[in-house]
Amino acid sequence: MLIGGDLSRRSLIGAGLAGAGLLALSGCGGGERKSTPRRGGGIRVATQAASTADTLDPAKGALATDYTRHFMLYNGLTCIEDESLVPRPSLAKSFESADRITWHFELQRGVRFHDGSELTAQDVVFSLLRHKDPAVGSKMATIAAQFADVRSDGRYGVTIRLTGANADLPTILAQSHFLVVRAGQNAPDGNGTGAFRLAEFQPGVRTVVVRNEEYWIPGRPHLERVELIAIPDEVSRVNALLSGDIQLCNAVNPRSTRRIEADPRYATMATPSALFTDLIMRQDQLPTGNPDFVQAVKLMIDRPLIKRALFRNYATIANDQPIAPFQRYFNPDLPQTVLDLDKARWHVQRAGLTGVRMPIFAATAAEGSVDMASIMQEYGSKVGLNFAVNRVPADGYWSTHWMRHPMTFGNCNPRPTADLIFSLFFDSKADWNESGWKNERFDRLLIEARGEADEARRGELYGEMQRIVHDKCGVAIPVFINLLDGHDRRLKGLRPVPLGAFMGYRFAEYAWWED
DSSP: OEEOTTOOHHHIIIIITTSSEEEOOOOSOOOOOSSOOOOOOEEEEEESOOOTTOOSOGGGOOSHHHHHHHHHHOOOSEEOOSTTOOOEESSEEEEEESSSSEEEEEEOSSOBOTTSOBOOHHHHHHHHHGGGOTTTOOTTHHHHTTEEEEEEOSSSEEEEEESSOOTTHHHHTTSGGGOOOOTTOSSOOSOOSSSEEEEEEETTTEEEEEEOTTOSSTTOOOOSEEEEEEOOSHHHHHHHHHTTSOSEESOOOGGGHHHHHTSTTEEEEEEEEEEEEEEEEOTTSTTTTSHHHHHHHHHTOOHHHIIIIITTTOEEEOOSSSOOTTSTTOOTTSOOOOOOHHHHHHHHHHTTOTTOEEEEEEOTTSTTHHHHHHHHHHHHHHHTOEEEEEEOOSTTHHHHTTTTSSEEEEEEOOOSSHHHHHHHHTSTTOTTOTTOOOOHHHHHHHHHHHHOOOHHHHHHHHHHHHHHHHHHOSEEOOEEEEEEEEEETTEEOOOOOTTSHHHHHTGGGTOEEOO
């Protein structure tokens, strides 16, 4: 069955993968444009975080700066380039599966790495299997555990056999961590097949890339040079944009949108997304591991206030589970947790925690967390909890504080499927299982849902998983945050992709500069 590139995500999964289907979708060639791209120009781009742990290894990417850098240098077997979230061929010109367990990918011919070597199946096999090597330290090791076998099928064919059925494999392989590196590069150095070549890399300082004149996709990229830096302070980031020091930035505070748009030379791009900042209550420590404590905290969260005051309504009310109302498989039947200080006080008293002093660690690295912590401090005093807000520097927050204290904040980027967000952050074995919770029923449902061919049943399974997280997990998710990028209006070709800032971190390949 040949499937066209305009097909919906529902028909892609329901029709294309339930049977023996060949997927030869239109590749990652960009959407319809309102003006003709112009070649030339260089820009500076600022994200909100960087560190000395910045990496050229896609497997180890952890921040927006990493994801953006990797998408400039490398390609994946598949890609996601628009709001449909449909995975399309990239380095793979087609892919097929009869049972969602064994998958065959046919590679593009004539694709070359920056060093001139040709892409072959050997490179793909190496790139995927290295995620299973503990020495690599892949952020996707939990996901890669599903790869029972990856082998070459001739020079340009790759067969992946999974441990169980997973209809989402093409979507998974579009994530930045699964970008393809050259075989044998145990410490990838930027030598990819991507639209840009690495010119300079100083971890925690800057990345400079220049146009790959021999890029395998004709006509791209348009920009000649991109410099990627980090400016942790949001006010400073916006100041840099408005002064012309940078031409694009992410993580704009909603309070800054009027300031940016008051100048006709600049604009903001808002993208509704499943991004969230969550309050983490470690389940392997006390008192945060006490179920009454967790329920009390969830009941003292003023979600409408957070949406209105912190995010100026550039947000959607959440319900302590990671699937947003506009996403597929969202469970609308979960009762919405609302502010109830009387009930919160009852849980505190039942747990014998009245008067307990508890530090909360927050940093601007987790968007909105400092203000959320202040709100929690105020409401906690009304129910008998004494929260002490410890505001720590954004630099180093993720390595020094995140998940290392009983109460910290996380900041989870959008993921294209329910399976990915659940597998990365809520599976008992996941490295990013933030609250350290374990639920055997949830883990079993996660595996069952991956291989379920019946869409209605799959929805039921994901619905139950949302209920379990809502009821039992040690994370509180108040709102889903819109993505806000600020940009110079001369930077064209930008469009919202709800997987992350900067068009899902892939802007560099599509954008152009227009004087």
